[in-house]
Amino acid sequence: MxxxxxxxxxxxxxxxxxxxxxxxxxxxxxxxxxxxxxxxxxRCTGEWLETWARTAPDRTFLAERRGETWTWLTYGETLTQVRAAAAWMLAQGLSPERPLAILSDNSIAHAVLALAAQHVGIPVCAISPAYSLMSTDHEKLRAMIRLLDPGAIFVAAHGPFARALAAIEGLHRAVIISGDGEGMNSVALQAVLSTKPGPGVDRAFAAVTPDTIAKLLFTSGSTGQPKAVINTHRMLxxxxxxxxxxxxxxxxxxxxxxxxxxxxxxxxxxxxxxxxxxxxxxxxxxxxxxxxxxxxxxxxxxxxxxxxxxxxxxxxxxxxxxxxxxxxxxxxxxxxxxxxxxxxxxxxxxxxxxxxxxxxxxxxxxxxxxxxxxxxxxxxxxxxxxxxxxxxxxxxxxxxxxxxxxxxxxxxxxxxxxxxxxxxxxxxxxxxxxxxxxxxxxxxxxxxxxxxxxxxxxxxxxxxxxxxxITEDFKLSSGTWVNVGALRVAGIAALAPLAQDIVIAGHGTDEVHFLIVPNIAACRSEAALADTASVGEVLAHPAVREAIARGLAKLRIEAVGSSRYATRALLIAEPPSLDAGEITDKGYINQRAVLTRRANLVAMLQDEAAADVIRPASKD
The missing domain is CATH 3.40.50.12780 (ANL, N-terminal domain)
Known part of the structure; x- marks a missing residue:
């Protein structure tokens, strides 16, 4: 111990x-x-809300910051809004086959609408805002909406999501709920929350069982078509x-x-x-x-x-x-x-x-x-x-x-x-x-x-x-397995704070190589460069390259076996692409996607004459 x-x-x-x-x-x-x-x-997630709204109605449940102050919703207020929104959804024909889709990020409104859908047996699907706001082609968003066939789609504000909404136009029959009330043919969130709930809400809540679908969540996987995972109330x-x-x-x-x-x-x-x-x-x-x-x-x-x-x-x-x-x-x-x-x-x-x-x-x-x-x-x-x-x-x-x-x-x-x-x-x-x-x-x-x-x-x-x-690990030409997960963590630690992430290359070759996703702010600090310095200037700076070389040497000294350190590394100037499936919106790297899309860099790592390749610093 x-x-x-x-x-x-x-x-x-x-x-x-x-x-x-x-x-x-x-x-x-x-x-x-x-x-x-x-x-x-x-029995269902709605029982939690009902319990706390009854036993601690004035306790803060949800809070968000606007400027310097927090605004909040108590458990009692949350249940009131949830029942109103649930009544509106039932009236609009949302159902287990016509879920609620939410395109916006976390907010009080997001939480209320999600809980309202679950309260009356309507699945909710929160789709990462990255697919609306960061994507350039919206292909994954389009595929998700086609699969869902939602009954309603919520955006916190129409303006930022205008391009995404235009990209999915014609692919759905949903009513658009707009948090700011803007947008042609959209329904203002306030109108949804002003609906008077009737006995239908109570009947629908009572009908929810542990096997009722509570939500659909798209996997973070970066290859192939999006898959929506069924989450039942029992699971949650x-x-x-x-x-x-x-x-x-x-x-x-x-x-x-x-x-x-x-x-x-x-x-x-x-x-x-x-x-x-x-x-x-x-x-x-x-x-x-x-x-x-x-x-x-x-x-x-x-x-x-x-x-x-x-x-x-x-x-x-x-x-x-x-x-x-x-x-x-x-x-x-x-x-x-x-x-x-x-x-x-x-x-x-x-x-x-x-x-x-x-x-x-x-x-x-x-x-x-x-x-x-x-x-x-x-x-x-x-x-x-x-x-x-x-x-x-x-x-x-x-x-x-x-x-x-x-x-x-x-x-x-x-x-x-x-x-x-x-x-x-x-x-x-x-x-x-x-x-x-x-x-x-x-x-x-x-x-x-x-x-x-x-x-x-x-x-x-x-x-x-x-x-x-299982699918990430590979063998060197010597037959030695490379444990990608463990080596990635060890590499990030050895190169801290300059490496934001690492992609491990070397499949079928004699040695392990790194493609390094740099922490640009830390690299800029290492080089003592101004904030206006370009990415290319930062990554090419001798101080950055020498620090990476020292980190590689440290990893080599601490390693036991050739599969646990890298002999060569490259700093990636272009950030991993969301649309190309190289990274999720939470920042997790898809090793295979990066290696496939950047095959030219993998080849460069194997080129003895490549000038951009960084090698471990010598012992002396």
């Missing part, structure tokens, strides 16, 4: 102790399940029931958990995990209009200075920027570590340098390490499949299966492929029976495509470590 674990165990217990059974089968597979029985869950409520049984401290927070969160509700992490955790436990959501991107993270910091959360969620890129901000701001650092009871990272592995930095700052600030935990799952598992409800000694532990969920670890090459079965797993993809059938094995386990490894094969309760995507 490490020092951090010993210190945290001296604090009041926050989590239920993990108790896991492992069944080793003759075919080599291992079945993992929790010994904790999953208790009955709410069972997931939060398991979370509440494992995170026992949630029931002890007076007034419920408070989060300040930017993670988009068009994705399962922000919506099904974070939003629903607060709703299920009667807490408050302060909607963060920022995100971990240059020019936007300042908004997130301003929000954290205004409202300290009790639980903090983010992705590794967000923690990278947060660590830098906490180091530079004594007051924010003290407020943050004093107020936050639990910090959860997910969606990608947290580099060890960030794990260490958060623990060291927390120890120096409040006398104990930060309670850092993680979880793992997918859109198809709503999303919780494993939860690290214990204090791990190092980054990367994704925990153990949650109550009611089984994992099957299947030997695949040199790895253990993980598959999932349980009430949290989707019934299938919307209008895609063949793709659905291919997603499950003969025993009904969802084939998620990830690999894991046991922290201790003799003690499964000590958790699992994510071991990369």
């Amino acid at each position: 490490g020092n951090a674990e010993r210190r945290l165990d001296s604090e009041p217990r926050m989590f239920a102790a993990p108790s896991i059974e492992a069944l080793k089968r003759d075919d080599g597979a291992i079945i993992l399940r929790s010994r904790m029985k999953l208790q009955p869950a709410a 409520t069972m997931s939060q029931q398991a979370k509440g049984q494992l995170w026992t401290f949630l029931r002890e927070i007076e007034g419920g958990p408070v989060i300040v969160d930017w993670l988009p509700w068009s994705h399962t992490f922000g919506a099904n995990h974070n939003f629903n955790l607060v709703l299920a436990h009667g807490g408050s959501i302060y909607i963060d209009g920022g995100k971990p991107a240059p020019g936007l993270f300042e908004t997130s910091l301003a929000n954290l200075r205004s409202m300290v959360p009790t639980i903090y969620f983010n992705v590794p890129r967000g923690f990278d920027m947060l660590v830098a901000a906490l180091k530079a701001d004594d007051d924010l650092r003290h407020r943050f570590f004093s107020g936050v009871k639990c910090i959860l990272y997910a969606a990608a592995a947290l580099p060890h340098n960030l794990w260490d930095a958060l623990n060291e700052m927390s120890l120096a600030t409040i006398g104990r390490p930060a309670p850092l935990v993680s979880a793992w799952g997918a859109t198809e598992t709503s999303p919780l499949a494993t939860d690290c409800h214990f204090f791990a000694e190092r980054a990367g532990n994704i925990g153990v299966p949650i109550p009611g969920t089984e994992l099957k670890l299947v030997p695949t090459g040199e790895k253990l492929e993980v598959r999932v079965r349980g009430p949290n797993v989707m019934p299938g993809y919307w209008k895609a029976p063949e793709i659905t059938a291919a997603a499950f094995d003969e025993e009904g386990f969802y084939k998620i495509g990830d690999a894991v490894k046991l922290a201790d094969p003799e003690h499964p309760e000590r958790g699992l470590f994510f071991d990369g995507r």
Whole structure:
């Protein structure tokens, strides 16, 4: 047991102790399940809202910042607006076959409309705003709308979405709801919220069952046509029931958990995990209009200075920027570590340098390490499949299966492929029976495509470590496997803070190579260049190239074996493309798509004479 674990165990217990059974089968597979029985869950997500509107009607549920002040909606006010919007949707003919589509980002209006649809058995589909506002061809948005055939489409303001709405014109029969009331043939949001609910709303709410579709979420996958994952009410409520049984401290927070969160509700992490955790436990959501991107993270910091959360969620890129901000701001650092009871990272592995930095700052600030935990799952598992409800000694532990969920670890090459079965797993993809059938094995386990490894094969309760995507790993010409997931994390840490992300190349060759997505702001600082310096000037600067070379050398010194370091690297000047499927709107890299689209750069890495290639610095 490490020092951090010993210190945290001296604090009041926050989590239920993990108790896991492992069944080793003759075919080599291992079945993992929790010994904790999953208790009955709410019938539907609307029961959560009804409960808190009745027992804590004046408690803040939703808040968003306008200028310097927060505006908010209580639980009682939220239910009133939800019932009004639900009445309007029923009158317009929205149904399980004609869902509500939301094109806009997180907001109070977004939440109210989404909850209204779910309240009366209408599926809601939040589509990432990136497909409307960042895309240049809108092809994925067009494909999504064709698949959905929505009954209504919501945009927060007509102007910014005018091009997207024009691109999908003629592909749907939906009524357009406009938050600002602008746009020809659109209905103003205020008119929707002014509808008088009748007994039909109550009848529709009573008719919702655990098998009713609550929402459709498009996968973050970047290849092929978009797939809409069916999320039933059972999936969502069972997931939060398991979370509440494992995170026992949630029931002890007076007034419920408070989060300040930017993670988009068009994705399962922000919506099904974070939003629903607060709703299920009667807490408050302060909607963060920022995100971990240059020019936007300042908004997130301003929000954290205004409202300290009790639980903090983010992705590794967000923690990278947060660590830098906490180091530079004594007051924010003290407020943050004093107020936050639990910090959860997910969606990608947290580099060890960030794990260490958060623990060291927390120890120096409040006398104990930060309670850092993680979880793992997918859109198809709503999303919780494993939860690290214990204090791990190092980054990367994704925990153990949650109550009611089984994992099957299947030997695949040199790895253990993980598959999932349980009430949290989707019934299938919307209008895609063949793709659905291919997603499950003969025993009904969802084939998620990830690999894991046991922290201790003799003690499964000590958790699992994510071991990369099965399809991303490759062999060098020597026959040695390259673990892309682990090497990516190690590379980002060695090159910190200059590498925002890394794509691993070298399939079938003698050596591993890196395509580096640079952190332009950090590179500009390294080169001591003005903000007006071009990207080309920044990446070509000797100080940047030398720093990258030193980072590559550090990785080589620390590595054991040729598959764990890169001998050559290139800095990518053109950012990964959303339309080309190289990156999701949350910033996650699709390794295969980048390698395919940038085959010329991959070839350059193999060219001995290429001048732009960076090699590890020499030992002397």
